[in-house]
Amino acid sequence: xxxxxxxxxxxxxxxxxxxxxxxxxxxxxxxxxxxxxxxxxxxxxxxxxxxxxxxxxxxxxxxxxxxxxxxxxxxxxxxxxxxxxxxxxxxxxxxxxxxxxxxxxxxxxxxxxxxxxxxxxxxxxxxxxxxxxxxxxxxxxxxxxxxxxxxxxxxxxxxxxxxxxxxxxxxxxxxxxxxxxxxx
Amino acid sequence: xxxxxxxxxxxxxxxxxxxxxxxxxxxxxxxxxxxxxxxxxxxxxxxxxxxxxxxxxxxxxxxxxxxxxxxxxxxxxxxxxxxxxxxxxxxxxxxxxxxxxxxxxxxxxxxxxxxxxxxxxxxxx
Ligand SMILES: Nc1ncnc2c1ncn2[C@@H]1O[C@H](COP(=O)(O)OP(=O)(O)O)[C@@H](O)[C@H]1O
Ligand SMILES: [Mg+2]
Numbered sequence: 001x002x003x004x005x006x007x008x009x010x011x012x013x014x015x016x017x018x019x020x021x022x023x024x025x026x027x028x029x030x031x032x033x034x035x036x037x038x039x040x041x042x043x044x045x046x047x048x049x050x051x052x053x054x055x056x057x058x059x060x061x062x063x064x065x066x067x068x069x070x071x072x073x074x075x076x077x078x079x080x081x082x083x084x085x086x087x088x089x090x091x092x093x094x095x096x097x098x099x100x101x102x103x104x105x106x107x108x109x110x111x112x113x114x115x116x117x118x119x120x121x122x123x124x125x126x127x128x129x130x131x132x133x134x135x136x137x138x139x140x141x142x143x144x145x146x147x148x149x150x151x152x153x154x155x156x157x158x159x160x161x162x163x164x165x166x167x168x169x170x171x172x173x174x175x176x177x178x179x180x181x182x183x184x
Numbered sequence: 185x186x187x188x189x190x191x192x193x194x195x196x197x198x199x200x201x202x203x204x205x206x207x208x209x210x211x212x213x214x215x216x217x218x219x220x221x222x223x224x225x226x227x228x229x230x231x232x233x234x235x236x237x238x239x240x241x242x243x244x245x246x247x248x249x250x251x252x253x254x255x256x257x258x259x260x261x262x263x264x265x266x267x268x269x270x271x272x273x274x275x276x277x278x279x280x281x282x283x284x285x286x287x288x289x290x291x292x293x294x295x296x297x298x299x300x301x302x303x304x305x306x307x308x309x
Contacts, residue, residue, distance in 0.1 A: 006222055006227065009217075009222050010219050013218070013222075013250065070219045070220075071219045114227070117227050117228070117230075117231050118227060120231070121217075121227050121230045124230070124246060125230070125246060148188070152191045153191070154195060155199075156198045159246070160198060161237060161238050162194055163194065164234060165238065166190065166194060169186045
């Protein structure tokens with residue numbers, strides 16, 4: 001995948017497939033330690049010990065439509081090529097946490113890409129799932145929590161057109177402010 | 185800066201709007217969001233759909249599906265009009281989205297060149 005934000009979109013699909021209704025995304029860009037981490041935590045059905053052991057194997061999947069699982073192994077390879085690694089913690093019936101760490105300045109680290117596109121896509125396509133997005137950039141924070149937005153909306157669907165426009169601007173401004181004008 | 189206060193004001197206008205509209209009977213659009221779809225450009229297709237829906241001020245129900253085993257034809261985008269069969273378009277580009285929305289979703293004409301599969305009404309779901 002060309003962008004870390006595309007990996008993120010794909011990894012969150014696993015949480016959705018695992019019937020999670022709360023998904024937390026945490027991104028940390030820390031220049032002091034030259035480290036970038038992307039963490040997805042869900043309350044889905046989790047993985048058994050044996051699934052967890054084989055999950056990084058590109059030929060493993062519990063899906064029935066295609067015989068190879070790719071998402072996690074691609075993400076792991078990308079992290080490992082960039083001086084980092086991928087760690088998965090999971091407990092059956094409790095949930096799963098996937099964390100990928102990259103060396104920020106590594107030449108093979110893919111760009112972050114269109115995070116706003118990834119977030120809007122996730123929210124519009126999965127209006128009943130709650131999503132909490134926390135992005136820390138050099139000590140500054142941007143947070144968007146769909147539970148909070150839904151409370152304000154009081155029954156109006158979160159994927160209603162004008163609400164989506166509002167979120168688009170909210171995310172765009174929030175991320176721009178975070179980067180303080182700095183473009184990757 | 186966008187604020188929640190603005191969202192609250194938006195809610196009040198929308199609540200009146202909502203009474204007039206009803207979710208059933210909307211055209212349905214389904215986008216493939218498996219790893220193969222995402223790698224092939226499903227997110228960009230999805231963004232083009234959101235943009236078209238907004239620009240043309242139409243009401244549709246958008247949902248997603250996972251990998252359906254047609255990886256080489258991704259990105260996939262299905263359209264189903266009320267009471268009609270489900271049409272699957274393949275190798276969809278953001279540019280194609282406009283034709284699909286205008287011709288099919290709005291005017292009811294299937295964009296034959298882009299069709300890769302069809303499901304008659306009542307088959308599967
Ligand atoms: N968040 C999760 N919760 C539960 N199971 C998961 C999760 N993420 C991955 N898995 C398991 O790991 C397998 C491999 O995932 P992945 O590499 O993304 O391939 P795929 O999604 O195509 O199967 C999945 O089929 C699923 O069994
Ligand atoms: Mg997957």
